[in-house]
Amino acid sequence: MSKVDTTISAFRWVSILEAISFLLLLFIAMPLKYIWDMPEYVRIVGMAHGILFILYLLGGYWMFEKLNWSVKILFIVFLSSILPFGPFIVERKYLPK
Numbered sequence: 138m139s140k141v142d143t144t145i146s147a148f149r150w151v152s153i154l155e156a157i158s159f160l161l162l163l164f165i166a167m168p169l170k171y172i173w174d175m176p177e178y179v180r181i182v183g184m185a186h187g188i189l190f191i192l193y194l195l196g197g198y199w200m201f202e203k204l205n206w207s208v209k210i211l212f213i214v215f216l217s218s219i220l221p222f223g224p225f226i227v228e229r230k231y232l233p234k
Contacts, residue, residue, distance in 0.1 A: 141203055148196040149228055155193040156224035158186035163221060193218055
């Protein structure tokens, strides 16, 4: 496995984990906070999601350089970070298999 393959694999994992953490935050932690008055889950999941979000953006830029993506693809990758299922789409569409 080459260094580029390892980098792509790492970004793939960060992408998947970031998307899952966002979904957990939106559909589990936030309802627990606002419906059942249990804010501790937002703190825990929110912190994990924040770290993964930053890693996703840094990884997206790294992929931009390594895979010679256009600025348009980089913009799509960054935009997808704020959409609930966006990183899943990026992982499938823009990363080599």
